[in-house]
Structures are given as structure tokens and as C-alpha cells.
Amino acid sequence: MFWSAALGADSPTTPPPSSLDEAQRTANDAAGWVEENWSIWLSNGLRIILIIVIAVAMRHLIRRAITKLIARMNRSAEAVDGTALGSLLVNAERRRQRSEAIGSVLRSVASFLIMGTAALTVLSVLKINLAPLLASAGVAGVAIGFGARNLVTDFLSGVFMILEDQYGVGDEVDAGVATGTVIEVGLRVTKLRGGNGEIWYVRNGEVKRIGNLSQGWATAGVDVQVRATENLDRVRSVVIAAGEEMAKAEPWNERLWEPVEVLGLDAVYLNSMVVRVSAKTMPGKALGVERELRWRIKQALDEAGIRIVGTAPWEAEDEAGSDPSAAVAAPSVLANPTSPQSLATAPIPAPLTPGTGAPLGK
Known part of the structure; x- marks a missing residue:
């Protein structure tokens, strides 16, 4: 019995038959699982590829359509620029910058919506729960919004300014913080050139009110100050004739949109009066x-x-001649011969010749 035990100990160990069966069963199960799911993987892969292809193609087509629309708007603006119709519309540079800004916003929004929707669709195909992802994205968006609120405010203000066409390139505007001519309109910053040539960079979010001096039409006002003795009807006729002559000359015939009008007396002073012309x-x-x-x-x-008089008090002309008392000399004590001053200035008599009583030398 001992010998049998020793022979058993020296013989090689063989795996039990159950382990081979289990491995074979596991391999069969894996192969069956792959065989059962390969069609699902293939269909999901094809769906993902199709979603990406459709998203890329749609994004390309939409961006191309927006670009063509912007180019057509620019061509129509350049066609009327420099004509009488173009003077009533915005200039070509203003239209170009406005359309480019709008096109940039539309392209960015289209790309974000299309690619974002495609990404969410791919994740849903992969059976990924989107609720935690959307919640995390919402929290991150709120944090970024608080951290970059000034940037977001500038961007949104610039978008609405451009869409509403509040001002454009070439306009004279009063933005509150600065006044000047608009030379560039951006989504975040507007550039103004001041009266002395300086350039102001104004953040769109800082603009609380805009005064556009170049939109619609403008009013030219002139004050004519004449003497109070002038005939008002004659002054009116002369001014209206000058305005009519100006309206017939180049380039004022296009810049004057209505005849020159005499509004009437704006002020009356002692020696002058002001006639308002508009x-x-x-x-x-x-x-x-x-x-x-x-x-x-x-x-x-x-x-x-x-005669036109200035703003300073007008002195009347000397129509009555000079003052007669201006030639009269001031009173003098020398006019009285008995005054001490007259006696002191009397001539000294010549000395007399002794014995004759005659003046010396005679």
C-alpha cells in the first residue's frame, strides 16, 4: 500500500476533466456572445459613421450657404455705392462689416448646433447615460458664465447692436464714454475715431446708450445776426435766394434734401436781432x-x-457827427491874468538906462 502511494506521488498531475470542459464552455459562450452581438456592433458603427457624415455634410452646406448669402449682400451694397440711391442707404464698407459679423455669428451657431447634436446622438447610440453629462455641462456653463460675464455681456451686446443696425462704419455716434466716427464694428469691441484723430476702443457691454448722428437725416442750422434796423422781409428774401442758388450747385444738390427755410427771429437785442435758418x-x-x-x-x-453784426454788443455808427464840446479845452488857471499862476508867468521887463528912464539899448 505504501508502494502504491509512492507511485501515485511520483506520477505527473493531470487536470481534472471538469476544467477542460469549463474552458471549452467559456470559449463557446464568448464565441456565441460575439456571434450574437457582432450585428449590433456593426449596425451601431454604421449608424455612428452615418451620423458623422451627415453632420459634416450639413455643416459644410449651411456654412457655404451663409457665405454665399453674405457675398451677395456685399455685391448689392457695392452696386449702389456712390449713387444717389447709395447715399440713402448704408455705405458698402458698413454693409460689408455688418454682414461679415452676422455671417460669423450664424456660422458659429450653426456649427455648434449641428456638431453638438451629432455628438449627443452618437453618445445615445453607444448607450451612454446623458443625464450626468448634461448636468455637468450645465454646472460648467454656469461657472464659466459667472467667471466671464463681462465677455459674454460684450458679445451679446455686440450681436444685438449688429442685428438691430444701431450704428455702422462711417457713422458719427455718441456712445456716452466716447464720441467719434465708427471705423470698425466687432462682436466685442467698437472702434471710434475722435475729433483729434485718436482711436477709442469701446467695449460693447459698456455702452448704455447710443446717439447716432448719421442715421436718417440731419439738420443744418445757421444763425444770422443783423442790425435791428434792417427790414426782415428783405433779409428773408435774400437768405432764401442764397439757399435756392446753393441747392442748384454741385454737390449741394444731393446733400440738401429740402429747401433752405427761414424759421424766423430767434432773438432780439437792443441793437441787433438773430434770424434762424435751417x-x-x-x-x-x-x-x-x-x-x-x-x-x-x-x-x-x-x-x-x-450788414451782419457779431455776437459782441454792437456800437451804433456816428451818424449825428462828432460832439461839439470835444474841441473845447479844459479850464485853466492861466486864463485869469490876475491869478498867481498868470502873474508868475508874466514876462520880465527890460532894465532902464540910468538918467534917461528909457529901456536899456535905446
């Missing part, structure tokens, strides 16, 4: 029209013999 002009051209109108009114009044 004209409706092309937006942004009011200052030039005012200068030219003053020039022509001054020339017309000079030819008509009507």
Missing part, C-alpha cells in the same frame, strides 16, 4: 452744409447792403 441734409453732412450756407448768406447780404 435745412434738412444728408446724414453726416450737416457741418459742411452749415459752413457753405454761412459763406453764401454772407456774400448775398453783402451784395444786398445788409
Whole structure:
């Protein structure tokens, strides 16, 4: 018996038959699982590829359509630029920058929506629970919004300013924090050139109110100060004639949108009166029209013999002649011969010749 036990100990160990059967069963189960699910994997893979292809193609088509629309808008603006119709519309550069900004926003929004939707669809195909992901994205969005609220405010303000066409390139605007000519409109910053040539960078979120001096039409106002003795009807006729002559000349015939109008007396002083003249002009051209109108009114009044006086108190001309008392000398003590001053200035008599009593030398 001992010998049998020793022989059993020295013989090689063989795995029990149950382990081979279990491995074979496991392999069969894996092969069966793969065979059962390969069709699902293939269909999911094809669905994912199809979703990505459709998203990329749709994004390309939409961005291309937006680009073509923006290019067509720019061509239509350039076609009317420099014409009488173009003066009533925004200029080509303003239209170009506005359309480019709108196109950039539309392309970004389209790309975000299409690719975001495609990503969520792919995750849903992969049987991934989107609830925790969306919750995390919401929390991250809130945190980023609080951290970059100024940037978000600037961006949203710029989008609405461009969409509403509150101002554009070439407009004279008063933004509160700065005043000048708009040279560039962006989604975050607007550039203004001031009267002295300086460039102001104004964040769109800081603009609380906008005064556009170049939108619609402008008013040119001129004050004509004449003597109080002038005939008002004659002054009115001369001013209106000068305005009509100006409206027929180039380029003022396009910049003047309505005839020059004499509104009436704006102020009456002791020796002068102010006549108010107004004209409706092309937006942004009011200052030039005012200068030219003053020039022509001054020339017309000079030819008509009507004198323009300044803002300082006017001194009346000497029509009654000089004052007669101006030639009278001031009283003097020398006019009285008995005064001490007259006696002191009396001539000294010549010495007499002794014995004769005659003046010396005679």
C-alpha cells in the first residue's frame, strides 16, 4: 500500500476533466456572445459613421450657404455705392462689416448646433447615460458664465447692436464714454475715431446708450445776426435766394434734401436781432452744409447792403457827427491874468538906462 502511494506521488498531475470542459464552455459562450452581438456592433458603427457624415455634410452646406448669402449682400451694397440711391442707404464698407459679423455669428451657431447634436446622438447610440453629462455641462456653463460675464455681456451686446443696425462704419455716434466716427464694428469691441484723430476702443457691454448722428437725416442750422434796423422781409428774401442758388450747385444738390427755410427771429437785442435758418441734409453732412450756407448768406447780404453784426454788443455808427464840446479845452488857471499862476508867468521887463528912464539899448 505504501508502494502504491509512492507511485501515485511520483506520477505527473493531470487536470481534472471538469476544467477542460469549463474552458471549452467559456470559449463557446464568448464565441456565441460575439456571434450574437457582432450585428449590433456593426449596425451601431454604421449608424455612428452615418451620423458623422451627415453632420459634416450639413455643416459644410449651411456654412457655404451663409457665405454665399453674405457675398451677395456685399455685391448689392457695392452696386449702389456712390449713387444717389447709395447715399440713402448704408455705405458698402458698413454693409460689408455688418454682414461679415452676422455671417460669423450664424456660422458659429450653426456649427455648434449641428456638431453638438451629432455628438449627443452618437453618445445615445453607444448607450451612454446623458443625464450626468448634461448636468455637468450645465454646472460648467454656469461657472464659466459667472467667471466671464463681462465677455459674454460684450458679445451679446455686440450681436444685438449688429442685428438691430444701431450704428455702422462711417457713422458719427455718441456712445456716452466716447464720441467719434465708427471705423470698425466687432462682436466685442467698437472702434471710434475722435475729433483729434485718436482711436477709442469701446467695449460693447459698456455702452448704455447710443446717439447716432448719421442715421436718417440731419439738420443744418445757421444763425444770422443783423442790425435791428434792417427790414426782415428783405433779409428773408435774400437768405432764401442764397439757399435756392446753393441747392442748384454741385454737390449741394444731393446733400440738401429740402429747401433752405427761414424759421424766423430767434432773438432780439437792443441793437441787433438773430434770424434762424435751417435745412434738412444728408446724414453726416450737416457741418459742411452749415459752413457753405454761412459763406453764401454772407456774400448775398453783402451784395444786398445788409450788414451782419457779431455776437459782441454792437456800437451804433456816428451818424449825428462828432460832439461839439470835444474841441473845447479844459479850464485853466492861466486864463485869469490876475491869478498867481498868470502873474508868475508874466514876462520880465527890460532894465532902464540910468538918467534917461528909457529901456536899456535905446
